[in-house]
Amino acid sequence: MKPHRRKRLGIILFIAFGLSVAVGLTLYALSQNINMFFTPTQVAEGEVPDGQHFRIGGMVKDGSIVREDGTLSVNFVTTDFASEVPIHYVGILPDLFREGQGIVAEGIVDDRGVFQASKVLAKHDENYMSPEVKAALDASGASAENHMSLGEGGGR
Amino acid sequence: MLPELGHFALILALCLCMLLGVLPLVGAAKGDLRFMNLARPLVAGIFVFICLAYVLLTYSFAVDDFSVSYVQQHSNSLLPLRYKLTAVWGGHEGSFLLWTFMLSGWMLTVAFYSRSMPIEFVARVLAVLGLLCVGYLLFLLATSNPFDRTVPLPPADGADLNSALQDFGFIVHPPTLYMGYVGFSVVFAFAMAALLSGRLDAAWARWCRPWANVAWGILTLGIALGSWWAYYELGWGGWWAWDPVENPPLITWLFGTALIHSLAVTEKRGIFKSWTVMLAILAFAGSLLGTFITRSGLLTSVHAFATDPERGIFILGILTLSIGGSLLLYAIRAPLLRGRFGFGILSREMLLLVNNLILVVAAASVFLGTLFPMVYQAITDDLISIGPPYFNAIFVPLMSLLVLVLAIGPISRWKKTSGMYLVKQLGLVAIASVILGVLLPLLLTFEFSLSATLAVALAVWIVLAAMKDVHNKIANKKTIAAGLRSLTFSYYGMQLAHLGVAVIVIGAALTTIYSQEKSVLLGPGERTSLGAYEFEFIGAEAISGQNFRGVEVTIQVYHDGEFFKELHPERRLYIASGTPSTEMAIDAGFLRDLFVTLGEERGNDAWSMTIYVKPFVRWVWLGALMMLFAGFISAADRRYRRVAKVESTSSYMQEGDKNNSALVGEAN
Numbered sequence A: 001m002k003p004h005r006r007k008r009l010g011i012i013l014f015i016a017f018g019l020s021v022a023v024g025l026t027l028y029a030l031s032q033n034i035n036m037f038f039t040p041t042q043v044a045e046g047e048v049p050d051g052q053h054f055r056i057g058g059m060v061k062d063g064s065i066v067r068e069d070g071t072l073s074v075n076f077v078t079t080d081f082a083s084e085v086p087i088h089y090v091g092i093l094p095d096l097f098r099e100g101q102g103i104v105a106e107g108i109v110d111d112r113g114v115f116q117a118s119k120v121l122a123k124h125d126e127n128y129m130s131p132e133v134k135a136a137l138d139a140s141g142a143s144a145e146n147h148m149s150l151g152e153g154g155g156r
Numbered sequence B: 001m002l003p004e005l006g007h008f009a010l011i012l013a014l015c016l017c018m019l020l021g022v023l024p025l026v027g028a029a030k031g032d033l034r035f036m037n038l039a040r041p042l043v044a045g046i047f048v049f050i051c052l053a054y055v056l057l058t059y060s061f062a063v064d065d066f067s068v069s070y071v072q073q074h075s076n077s078l079l080p081l082r083y084k085l086t087a088v089w090g091g092h093e094g095s096f097l098l099w100t101f102m103l104s105g106w107m108l109t110v111a112f113y114s115r116s117m118p119i120e121f122v123a124r125v126l127a128v129l130g131l132l133c134v135g136y137l138l139f140l141l142a143t144s145n146p147f148d149r150t151v152p153l154p155p156a157d158g159a160d161l162n163s164a165l166q167d168f169g170f171i172v173h174p175p176t177l178y179m180g181y182v183g184f185s186v187v188f189a190f191a192m193a194a195l196l197s198g199r200l201d202a203a204w205a206r207w208c209r210p211w212a213n214v215a216w217g218i219l220t221l222g223i224a225l226g227s228w229w230a231y232y233e234l235g236w237g238g239w240w241a242w243d244p245v246e247n248p249p250l251i252t253w254l255f256g257t258a259l260i261h262s263l264a265v266t267e268k269r270g271i272f273k274s275w276t277v278m279l280a281i282l283a284f285a286g287s288l289l290g291t292f293i294t295r296s297g298l299l300t301s302v303h304a305f306a307t308d309p310e311r312g313i314f315i316l317g318i319l320t321l322s323i324g325g326s327l328l329l330y331a332i333r334a335p336l337l338r339g340r341f342g343f344g345i346l347s348r349e350m351l352l353l354v355n356n357l358i359l360v361v362a363a364a365s366v367f368l369g370t371l372f373p374m375v376y377q378a379i380t381d382d383l384i385s386i387g388p389p390y391f392n393a394i395f396v397p398l399m400s401l402l403v404l405v406l407a408i409g410p411i412s413r414w415k416k417t418s419g420m421y422l423v424k425q426l427g428l429v430a431i432a433s434v435i436l437g438v439l440l441p442l443l444l445t446f447e448f449s450l451s452a453t454l455a456v457a458l459a460v461w462i463v464l465a466a467m468k469d470v471h472n473k474i475a476n477k478k479t480i481a482a483g484l485r486s487l488t489f490s491y492y493g494m495q496l497a498h499l500g501v502a503v504i505v506i507g508a509a510l511t512t513i514y515s516q517e518k519s520v521l522l523g524p525g526e527r528t529s530l531g532a533y534e535f536e537f538i539g540a541e542a543i544s545g546q547n548f549r550g551v552e553v554t555i556q557v558y559h560d561g562e563f564f565k566e567l568h569p570e571r572r573l574y575i576a577s578g579t580p581s582t583e584m585a586i587d588a589g590f591l592r593d594l595f596v597t598l599g600e601e602r603g604n605d606a607w608s609m610t611i612y613v614k615p616f617v618r619w620v621w622l623g624a625l626m627m628l629f630a631g632f633i634s635a636a637d638r639r640y641r642r643v644a645k646v647e648s649t650s651s652y653m654q655e656g657d658k659n660n661s662a663l664v665g666e667a668n
Helices: A003-032 A040-044 A131-139 A144-150 B002-030 B033-037 B039-062 B069-074 B081-089 B092-112 B119-143 B168-197 B202-234 B247-269 B273-296 B309-336 B348-380 B388-411 B419-445 B450-474 B480-486 B489-514 B618-635 B638-667
Strands: A034-038 A054-060 A073-079 A084-090 A102-109 A115-122 B384-386 B516-522 B527-530 B533-544 B548-559 B562-567 B570-574 B580-583 B585-587 B592-601 B607-615
Touching (some): A003 B388, A034 A040, A040 A054, A040 A084, A084 A102, B002 B033, B002 B039, B002 B119, B033 B039, B033 B119, B039 B069, B039 B092, B039 B119, B069 B092, B081 B168, B092 B119, B119 B309, B168 B202, B168 B247, B168 B309, B202 B618, B247 B273, B247 B348, B273 B348, B388 B419, B419 B450, B450 B480, B489 B607, B516 B527, B527 B607, B533 B592, B533 B607, B548 B592, B548 B607, B562 B585, B570 B592, B580 B592
Parallel strands (some): A084 A115
Antiparallel strands (some): A034 B384, A054 A102, A073 A084, A102 A115, B516 B607, B527 B533, B533 B548, B548 B562, B585 B592
């Protein structure tokens, strides 16, 4: 092999090695950081493995928000109009958090079946519905518009 | 009438773009000067018409013409004028008009500042840009015409601009980001023109570099402005969230950064040619992907608004055509671009290759993390999201490695550098970096933190290596001033950008490591402490503005027991749309920010709030600002205007002749 060819081969091998290490590490990091998304119905049907950290999305049920006086605790219920999951959160809720609004929460279901949220997201735009929430409502066969116009979202 | 005129102007611009996309290319292929010379006037015409359309849409906003649907959806008669004028880019149609306007602006700039390049090349560059413009204008006219009217009964008032957007950040961030994005279309056009002509040499790289540097600088600023805005407006106390809409600009930036380095090698050494072209295509693809992701609503994100599959498919079409077309051209032409492969394992070329490798891997992994949820959903039908830990796990080590190499690059030599030379040059610098890396965080906090030590050491490593390099370069000059004058603008630009990296490293790392936050419920007169600060809640009072009502809270801050400052966070309710919004109170400082975001009233006049102390957070944006200036400074280097200078001297001589004859005339 000519010297410059050997050098070129060396560099190509170096690049290939670097790339495969990078790809391996990337895929490992990816597999460690997947947040699954579940709908309230899936949670109610026990599809979520115990102790798994996940995201849940749905509408905040009308009349379900209970704030504890003197602390930052909030309890509310999220629903896809087929099933409901109670959520507990300590902290400051986003601006657009309110009854009848689609939200996404991140956290774990505890022993009592309450979703302990570490983060609650509501979206910027009041007309906007998160794709996750929309998927949850579609999955439960409920169209958000119908229920919102009815005011009380009480299942099918 | 005026909105129809705007619509008509866009159609005219489209016609001119179609001419621009064809005639100069034919001219360049046949060597017909007349057709090639058409490119510049056509560009001027396109700019005039798109500018007219843009101004007319802005005018419709200014005069509250709610018969225009787009104005009705994104404005309101109560909206302050500054937001009316900028609400043009408050939604999809107007954003895209702004994007196209930016492209026409760049085209005009290229038409003006291309005297140093052969007309054949300029004609091809402008024609490629014209073809892109055809795509964008077709998209605007076919799927998202901002001038559509609501007939016959226009609504009495507008729906209002999204309250989260009513902010200074909204005025500056989108235009800057778009300007940077679209700048990479210019570099892309340069690359395509080079492939078309088969001429891709050092001269080409020299023409291309200032454009790439400027586009890169502006994109850096655009991203930084977005980060700054998100920091003070969204109020979660962070400056980067790895949000799917934040990521595409970053991907473009990473490819762009790789590109400006690869271009340097192509100019100086005549190698990495096809790789440079590939990076130009990738950076451009990144910029298109940004629009695709934002506009198609394929991804779950905080700002995925206006989802419309038809538009998504149209953009996908533009994406496929332009990227597919350019890759095809690349496949046909790139094999012709052979460079002499002549550099050692340890050389500046090699270090820049490593730089490129790291940046491309970083871009690819951000891309993977951003699009993975979409692919996953398509395959398994399950919704997932990829959290920040993934991105941090990939990004932090890669960037640390990059910074390590970054400092060695400028001091090493082309072709071959001996390891001994580098050790001699940088040995002391390395030792000093480690020592300062350990000492500085200790002095600051009296606690040892490995990550802070690493970050500070890396930043010091960049700064000291840069100083060493400057010292080397001016050591044999008579005076320091003479030495500094002898260095080129592009050298200063490079060093400034590298210092910017050091500043960002400090900012990003120390903010992440040393930030403190606390969510509390405070009644009037109650206090809470965080770090060296104490916060006392004084009370709340009602306020009202032009288009909102709200509550303002007064908080007194004490530093080490002494009164320091009052902060006034607000909660607002926008009247037209009925949306609530929180305004943070921030005391910005060079060394730390104090930051209070208001929650809600929780009985007995007590309010919930989150308080943050964020050291060094400003440095993140300061570094980006340095990069912006660096981009412009290096683009101002004299060697990029060499041919232009010859021309201007000749015109200067002509003027001199005239003066002489004038003098002669007077004497007579």
